Amino acid sequence: MTWELFIFLFLAASALVSALLVVRAREIIHGVVALATCFIAVACMYIMLNAEFVAIVQILVYVGAIVVVILFGIMLTKREIMESGD
Numbered sequence: 001m002t003w004e005l006f007i008f009l010f011l012a013a014s015a016l017v018s019a020l021l022v023v024r025a026r027e028i029i030h031g032v033v034a035l036a037t038c039f040i041a042v043a044c045m046y047i048m049l050n051a052e053f054v055a056i057v058q059i060l061v062y063v064g065a066i067v068v069v070i071l072f073g074i075m076l077t078k079r080e081i082m083e084s085g086d
Contacts, residue, residue: 008048015041032070039063 018038025031039062046055 011041011045036067
């Protein structure tokens with residue numbers, strides 16, 4: 001087993017586990033952290049494929065912008081509204 005294969009399998013497993021955590025998370029903040037972890041793992045796989053530009057765009061757009069938008073949405077949502085949905 002080469003190092004590249006080991007690193008790729010680790011990144012793929014971390015992306016899958018974090019994607020499952022996004023779906024299974026009870027707290028929204030935990031889901032957002034898992035989503036950012038999944039995006040970073042995918043960006044690292046892009047780097048392994050020598051697609052550095054795509055990896056940079058992945059990090060800037062998805063990790064930077066989407067996660068920040070979700071966090072702002074969470075912060076601006078009233079807590080009473082979120083608790084009444086349970």
